[in-house]
Amino acid sequence: MAASQTPSSPQAAPLVPREPFLTKRRAFSIVGLIIFLGFFAIPIYQTILLEMWDSPRQLTQQIVIGLTKGTYIAVIALGYTLVYGILELINFAHGDLFMIGAFLALIFISLFGLDPKTSSGITIFFSLIGILGLVMVCTALMNAGIERFAYRPLRNAPRLAPLISAIGMSFVLQNVGIFLGDGLIWDKLAAGLGSDAIGRVADAMGTQSVAPKNIPDLLPNGQVFFIPDSLKYTYKDLLVAVVSLGLLAGLYSFVRFTKLGKAIRATAQDRDAARLMGINADRTISVTFLIGGALGGAAGMIVGLYNGTALFSMGFTAGLLSFTAAVLGGIGNILGSALGGLLIGLILALSDQYIGTRWSNAVIFAILVLILLFRPTGLLGQEGGQKA
Amino acid sequence: MKRFLSFSLVLTMIMVILAACGTQTGGTSKTTVTIVSSLPRTGSSKGQTDTIVNAIKMRLEEDKYAACNGNVEIKYEDLDDATAAKGAWDETKEAENANAAAGNKDVMVYIGTFNSGAAKIAIPLLNKAGIVMISPANTYPGLTKEGKGAEGEPAVYYPNGTRNYTRVVPADDLQGAAAGNWAKELGVTNVYILDDTELYGKGIADVFAATAEANGIKIAGRDSIDSKASDYKALMSKIAATNPDLIYFGGITQSNAGQLVKDMRAAGMTADKVKFMGPDGIYEQAFIDAAGADNAEGVYATFGGVPPSKLEGKGAEWYNAYKAKFNAEPEAYAAYGYDSTNVALAAINKSCDSINRETILKNVFATKDFDGVLGKWGFDASGDTTLTQMSGQQIKNGAFEFIQVLK
Numbered sequence: 150m151a152a153s154q155t156p157s158s159p160q161a162a163p164l165v166p167r168e169p170f171l172t173k174r175r176a177f178s179i180v181g182l183i184i185f186l187g188f189f190a191i192p193i194y195q196t197i198l199l200e201m202w203d204s205p206r207q208l209t210q211q212i213v214i215g216l217t218k219g220t221y222i223a224v225i226a227l228g229y230t231l232v233y234g235i236l237e238l239i240n241f242a243h244g245d246l247f248m249i250g251a252f253l254a255l256i257f258i259s260l261f262g263l264d265p266k267t268s269s270g271i272t273i274f275f276s277l278i279g280i281l282g283l284v285m286v287c288t289a290l291m292n293a294g295i296e297r298f299a300y301r302p303l304r305n306a307p308r309l310a311p312l313i314s315a316i317g318m319s320f321v322l323q324n325v326g327i328f329l330g331d332g333l334i335w336d337k338l339a340a341g342l343g344s345d346a347i348g349r350v351a352d353a354m355g356t357q358s359v360a361p362k363n364i365p366d367l368l369p370n371g372q373v374f375f376i377p378d379s380l381k382y383t384y385k386d387l388l389v390a391v392v393s394l395g396l397l398a399g400l401y402s403f404v405r406f407t408k409l410g411k412a413i414r415a416t417a418q419d420r421d422a423a424r425l426m427g428i429n430a431d432r433t434i435s436v437t438f439l440i441g442g443a444l445g446g447a448a449g450m451i452v453g454l455y456n457g458t459a460l461f462s463m464g465f466t467a468g469l470l471s472f473t474a475a476v477l478g479g480i481g482n483i484l485g486s487a488l489g490g491l492l493i494g495l496i497l498a499l500s501d502q503y504i505g506t507r508w509s510n511a512v513i514f515a516i517l518v519l520i521l522l523f524r525p526t527g528l529l530g531q532e533g534g535q536k537a
Numbered sequence: 538m539k540r541f542l543s544f545s546l547v548l549t550m551i552m553v554i555l556a557a558c559g560t561q562t563g564g565t566s567k568t569t570v571t572i573v574s575s576l577p578r579t580g581s582s583k584g585q586t587d588t589i590v591n592a593i594k595m596r597l598e599e600d601k602y603a604a605c606n607g608n609v610e611i612k613y614e615d616l617d618d619a620t621a622a623k624g625a626w627d628e629t630k631e632a633e634n635a636n637a638a639a640g641n642k643d644v645m646v647y648i649g650t651f652n653s654g655a656a657k658i659a660i661p662l663l664n665k666a667g668i669v670m671i672s673p674a675n676t677y678p679g680l681t682k683e684g685k686g687a688e689g690e691p692a693v694y695y696p697n698g699t700r701n702y703t704r705v706v707p708a709d710d711l712q713g714a715a716a717g718n719w720a721k722e723l724g725v726t727n728v729y730i731l732d733d734t735e736l737y738g739k740g741i742a743d744v745f746a747a748t749a750e751a752n753g754i755k756i757a758g759r760d761s762i763d764s765k766a767s768d769y770k771a772l773m774s775k776i777a778a779t780n781p782d783l784i785y786f787g788g789i790t791q792s793n794a795g796q797l798v799k800d801m802r803a804a805g806m807t808a809d810k811v812k813f814m815g816p817d818g819i820y821e822q823a824f825i826d827a828a829g830a831d832n833a834e835g836v837y838a839t840f841g842g843v844p845p846s847k848l849e850g851k852g853a854e855w856y857n858a859y860k861a862k863f864n865a866e867p868e869a870y871a872a873y874g875y876d877s878t879n880v881a882l883a884a885i886n887k888s889c890d891s892i893n894r895e896t897i898l899k900n901v902f903a904t905k906d907f908d909g910v911l912g913k914w915g916f917d918a919s920g921d922t923t924l925t926q927m928s929g930q931q932i933k934n935g936a937f938e939f940i941q942v943l944k
Contacts, residue, residue: 218768
């Protein structure tokens with residue numbers, strides 16, 4: 150039928166002419182990369198590869214450690230990616246929300262009086278699940294509150310305004326962390342209320358509000374039974390990986406298959422069009438922040454229990470890594486962030502082993518620069534394509 | 538409500554004015570010497586510095602804040618060189634303190650710093666002002682000793698050519714060596730050495746490495762850690778693969794020493810299999826708190842002196858007096874804070890004829906055979922103490938316990 154051959158058929162010329170693959174700029178960067186690889190990197194690669202070949206056991210061990218770390222980096226990265234996907238805002242406060250999650254976990258653990266030496270395994274198991282839920286609810290509400298009072302009033306302001314607001318919230322949360330970590334305040338509270346439980350919180354926090362806090366070792370430390378002894382893999386590692394991957398899968402299917410998820414995707418693609426379709430954009434954004442906050446808090450609790458430390462500045466370090474992971478994988482893309490997190494964890498562990506701990510951050514950012522050079526939108530990111 | 542607000546505003550204004558008048562009318566013609574201390578008073582070093590400041594105040598109170606038979610009034614200012622945001626000492630804050638001291642003509646003695654890195658910043662500023670520094674805790678050798686630090690040290694710190702910096706603790710070249718010898722005595726054969734890339738930590742780890750090697754201990758590896766990292770699981774797995782029987786960490790509690798020990802234990806290097814040793818930077822309660830008592834059990838720490846409870850003679854008297862007065866154990870450096878103030882007061886008392894920065898500086902350096910709580914000691918020409926006694930301690934039942942005197 151002649152009528153079907155409309156001007157907008159695939160044969161029509163694209164609006165923007167396709168760039169040839171080998172532009173001058175690309176050629177330069179490729180030549181630079183070849184020079185870099187040839188003269189500087191190959192000698193280093195060689196020794197590293199030889200070392201890897203020498204001890205495959207150690208290589209596997211580091212890959213396992215790296216991937217475990219990667220799973221929780223991925224969970225934190227999701228918080229960045231969700232918010233960026235829907236608002237194009239880098240939520241700097243997210244890393245600090247993660248820190249608050251670790252502190253809340255420590256507070257609840259002390260309130261419940263959980264102790265690896267005296268409490269039974271079943272008590273610990275069910276209490277931890279309960280605490281995980283409590284922490285997630287608290288951080289989710291906090292994150293939604295932050296959105297309501299610090300970001301929503303600036304929704305139509307220039308892009309820089311909410312960004313600064315986010316940095317401000319990050320500092321506010323850090324100071325909340327310092328406040329929560331002040332054992333003297335808890336001490337007074339305990340004396341005022343005559344409560345032993347709060348007294349235990351005061352003990353856990355110590356007298357120095359900015360010192361690292363020790364979180365009791367509640368996760369099982371035994372070797373996983375089906376892994377040979379030569380490869381150290383404890384139930385703790387397994388638990389962290391399983392819970393993190395569970396959260397990732399849960400979030401992915403939520404966004405992919407539920408009605409609310411569809412609303413989130415629609416709002417991310419085009420807020421105004423979504424509104425025209427009858428989607429309540431404000432509510433959808435609130436839901437996104439609730440989910441992001443819950444993920445951040447869960448990650449904080451997982452990492453706190455895994456590393457055994459809560460520190461008011463831990464959100465900054467973790468946030469930087471996770472944000473990098475989100476950018477590496479393609480910010481705004483859930484699978485991309487997960488991939489980025491796993492990659493960053495892996496690179497960190499391998500760099501610790503073969504290059505040296507002090508270079509690890511440099512290696513990560515060098516790889517980030519290299520990847521962004523060739524894929525400016527990140528590994529799985531698509532420009533203007535499907536987000537969230 | 539509004540009326541109440543304005544009323545209270547007026548009230549506060551009146552009070553401020555009254556307070557200002559109060560201080561103005563209190564001035565007399567007495568000569569005033571201000572002693573300042575610049576120590577990290579925020580963050581986890583606070584436990585240590587609290588007891589140092591207590592000891593300084595205790596010494597000043599004994600002389601009723603006066604010198605030269607009451608003709609000189611002593612004032613004391615407790616400055617903080619740490620920020621809450623960093624939780625540790627901060628470059629700009631230290632420079633601020635040193636400049637404030639240099640700008641106040643009454644300031645003639647500067648007790649500090651606590652961290653060697655901070656001393657690097659304060660010394661040149663105070664050198665230009667001619668104020669004597671007495672450090673109760675700096676141990677980096679390059680601050681005073683030639684050839685023991687980086688190139689150009691220590692001359693770079695003294696722009697006007699005369700020395701103005703003294704310290705009451707022995708430097709790390711002695712402590713690192715003592716640790717290296719102690720490791721040998723403990724039967725260590727294979728050691729992995731870590732440092733936190735800081736002046737103090739890396740310096741002491743270097744000396745430890747040299748001594749350990751000279752003692753025939755095999756060095757399994759050497760790494761610098763990122764002290765802001767969230768964990769060291771990968772690093773500890775790498776270390777475990779080299780089968781060391783000791784991990785030596787040149788660094789301080791605030792460089793994440795607690796996390797290192799945690800991840801070390803998690804990597805299967807338990808106290809009975811692999812020892813962990815550090816310098817005096819981890820010799821404090823904050824380290825045990827950060828690592829968790831279970832993980833910290835069995836950790837060794839060296840200290841450039843003897844712990845307060847092991848002091849003898851005058852030192853023992855001071856220890857008992859301190860405990861009676863503050864109802865708490867003094868931390869390791871309190872005695873050094875006390876003796877710093879001690880020599881400062883002695884020097885002021887010797888300078889009664891001309892109270893100025895120059896004479897006091899000269900008289901502090903002239904301290905010889907001083908009978909303090911640390912024993913009989915003095916300063917040499919470069920400002921180092923003549924004390925050389927060191928001690929080794931181990932964490933037992935959740936607290937540091939004195940093990941032996943080291944040489």
